[in-house]
Amino acid sequence: MDKDLILELPTDLQSIEDAVDYVVARCDACERAASRLRFNFRVGLTEALSNAMLYGNGHDPSKRVMVEVRINKVMVTARVTDQGVGFDPALVPDPTTPDHLSDVGGRGLFLMKKLLDEVSFNDRGNSVTLVLRLDGDGVLEGGAQA
Amino acid sequence: MDKDLILELPTDLQSIEDAVDYVVARCDACERAASRLRFNFRVGLTEALSNAMLYGNGHDPSKRVMVEVRINKVMVTARVTDQGVGFDPALVPDPTTPDHLSDVGGRGLFLMKKLLDEVSFNDRGNSVTLVLRLDGDGVLEGGAQA
Amino acid sequence: MGFQVSQSGDVTLVEVEGQLIVGNRQELKQKVLEHLEEGDRKFVIDFSNTGYIDSSGLGVLVSLSKKIREQSGELRLSSLNEDLKTLFELTKLDTLFRIADDKAQALDGF
Amino acid sequence: MGFQVSQSGDVTLVEVEGQLIVGNRQELKQKVLEHLEEGDRKFVIDFSNTGYIDSSGLGVLVSLSKKIREQSGELRLSSLNEDLKTLFELTKLDTLFRIADDKAQALDGF
Numbered sequence: 197m198d199k200d201l202i203l204e205l206p207t208d209l210q211s212i213e214d215a216v217d218y219v220v221a222r223c224d225a226c227e228r229a230a231s232r233l234r235f236n237f238r239v240g241l242t243e244a245l246s247n248a249m250l251y252g253n254g255h256d257p258s259k260r261v262m263v264e265v266r267i268n269k270v271m272v273t274a275r276v277t278d279q280g281v282g283f284d285p286a287l288v289p290d291p292t293t294p295d296h297l298s299d300v301g302g303r304g305l306f307l308m309k310k311l312l313d314e315v316s317f318n319d320r321g322n323s324v325t326l327v328l329r330l331d332g333d334g335v336l337e338g339g340a341q342a
Numbered sequence: 343m344d345k346d347l348i349l350e351l352p353t354d355l356q357s358i359e360d361a362v363d364y365v366v367a368r369c370d371a372c373e374r375a376a377s378r379l380r381f382n383f384r385v386g387l388t389e390a391l392s393n394a395m396l397y398g399n400g401h402d403p404s405k406r407v408m409v410e411v412r413i414n415k416v417m418v419t420a421r422v423t424d425q426g427v428g429f430d431p432a433l434v435p436d437p438t439t440p441d442h443l444s445d446v447g448g449r450g451l452f453l454m455k456k457l458l459d460e461v462s463f464n465d466r467g468n469s470v471t472l473v474l475r476l477d478g479d480g481v482l483e484g485g486a487q488a
Numbered sequence: 489m490g491f492q493v494s495q496s497g498d499v500t501l502v503e504v505e506g507q508l509i510v511g512n513r514q515e516l517k518q519k520v521l522e523h524l525e526e527g528d529r530k531f532v533i534d535f536s537n538t539g540y541i542d543s544s545g546l547g548v549l550v551s552l553s554k555k556i557r558e559q560s561g562e563l564r565l566s567s568l569n570e571d572l573k574t575l576f577e578l579t580k581l582d583t584l585f586r587i588a589d590d591k592a593q594a595l596d597g598f
Numbered sequence: 599m600g601f602q603v604s605q606s607g608d609v610t611l612v613e614v615e616g617q618l619i620v621g622n623r624q625e626l627k628q629k630v631l632e633h634l635e636e637g638d639r640k641f642v643i644d645f646s647n648t649g650y651i652d653s654s655g656l657g658v659l660v661s662l663s664k665k666i667r668e669q670s671g672e673l674r675l676s677s678l679n680e681d682l683k684t685l686f687e688l689t690k691l692d693t694l695f696r697i698a699d700d701k702a703q704a705l706d707g708f
């Protein structure tokens with residue numbers, strides 16, 4: 197068997213707890229997937245849904261938002277589609293430039309792209325697809341920079 | 343894209359939080375891997391280490407316990423080897439029978455087998471290998487019944 | 489990591505913080521036996537803040553329960569989370585102990 | 599889920615329980631603005647119990663900070679966990695706010 201980790205312990209019952217903690221901490225891949233899902237994916241999906249309601253559907257309660265989610269062991273994909281006319285995401289300015297830093301709005305798209313591994317729009321711009329990889333090396337900051 | 347989950351939401355900002363919670367809850371695979379690692383693997387590894395120290399090395403502080411761990415995205419494997427003469431695990435009785443239910447000891451091997459997906463010994467019986475699958479369907483009870 | 493002991497009326501309440509495993513089970517045993525020797529007869533061990541228990545931790549509970557019963561006392565357990573509950577079910581020890589949902593329920597009518 | 603408001607000396611402390619997102623940011627805004635109108639000038643918003651914040655939550659903090667500064671007051675933030683901290687760093691809003699490690703540090707010398 198390949199050995200990622202080798203410990204040699206003395207015969208000392210007091211050392212068991214630390215050794216077990218150490219091994220579990222070294223297997224943080226699944227912990228991290230869970231935590232990215234809990235945080236990055238939540239924030240990203242919240243952004244996509246609120247944009248769909250606020251801008252796409254223009255607050256119109258008679259309009260609907262469609263959410264399609266696909267989950268497997270490798271990734272979570274969510275597509276959020278509104279009934280609006282769409283927009284061109286390329287025209288949205290970077291909110292971290294001095295000009296925009298103290299703007300009240302304008303950070304939604306930016307956060308989606310930073311927090312998720314992939315963010316893509318359909319041509320019309322009324323449908324956004326978010327991808328979070330569960331097995332990726334992505335840390336919180338490690339999203340696509342696209 | 344395959345769709346595991348489709349939601350149609352009204353344009354209502356209040357509905358966002360519940361929708362996001364719902365989607366995240368449906369992706370519990372990685373949460374479960376993390377929680378099985380935190381609990382099942384910890385208990386199993388603790389059992390293996392304490393048996394190695396107590397029985398294998400007979401409390402002898404000059405003897406060592408070797409721990410070899412291999413972690414990948416699919417499973418965690420831990421081999422625990424002591425410097426003892428070994429034993430025959432087949433001779434250890436089931437601790438849940440009426441005869442043994444109120445015994446103070448004798449539940450270590452049983453728990454290892456119940457909590458982990460695979461438990462195997464070398465021929466001599468001084469080395470045990472534990473496998474926890476991270477992507478498995480195993481619930482807490484879903485270990486190998488071997 | 490450790491054991492918090494407090495009194496609630498005539499009940500001795502022990503809270504297990506962290507793990508109850510081979511490395512610290514003796515400490516728990518000793519604490520409870522001291523109280524038993526001093527005359528305490530009603531014990532609740534609470535697991536609200538317990539990460540995991542190993543087989544030797546379970547063993548110490550079985551052993552304490554016996555010793556307390558020998559003195560006509562009773563040991564109750566409380567606040568097992570889902571994982572811990574399954575541990576008791578797997579080993580069938582749930583049939584040996586009185587297990588309450590929380591401290592209040594364990595103390596209730598003790 | 600909600601906002602707990604309390605006073606600590608002349609500082610108004612708001613604790614965000616749960617999420618600060620598009621669905622509830624108005625509630626936070628309103629609560630803080632009421633206190634600002636009543637004359638409060640020192641504000642701490644604490645995130646010890648906050649799961650996540652979205653861009654509109656960040657926006658409301660920017661907006662409140664401006665309004666409070668216009669009245670010669672100050673808004674401080676406290677207790678951002680690692681994820682939340684990264685959110686402020688990514689958006690460079692960590693340069694706009696005074697961010698304390700915990701409530702005590704935020705109140706200290708305010």
Ligand SMILES: Nc1ncnc2c1ncn2[C@@H]1O[C@H](COP(=O)(O)OP(=O)(O)O)[C@@H](O)[C@H]1O
Nearest residue numbers: 247248251252282283288301302303304305306
């Ligand atoms: N689904 C959408 N339909 C139409 N326009 C959108 C949509 N999503 C975003 N936009 C446009 O992009 C801009 C930037 O959005 P975003 O980065 O989320 O920041 P904010 O929501 O704070 O304005 C919005 O102001 C809006 O004009």
Ligand SMILES: Nc1ncnc2c1ncn2[C@@H]1O[C@H](COP(=O)(O)OP(=O)(O)O)[C@@H](O)[C@H]1O
Nearest residue numbers: 393394397398428429434447448449450451452
């Ligand atoms: N590494 C080992 N070396 C020798 N004997 C062992 C080893 N592990 C377990 N055993 C034997 O198996 C028995 C059962 O072990 P276990 O199920 O862990 O319960 P307990 O540790 O409470 O006795 C032990 O009492 C011991 O005799």
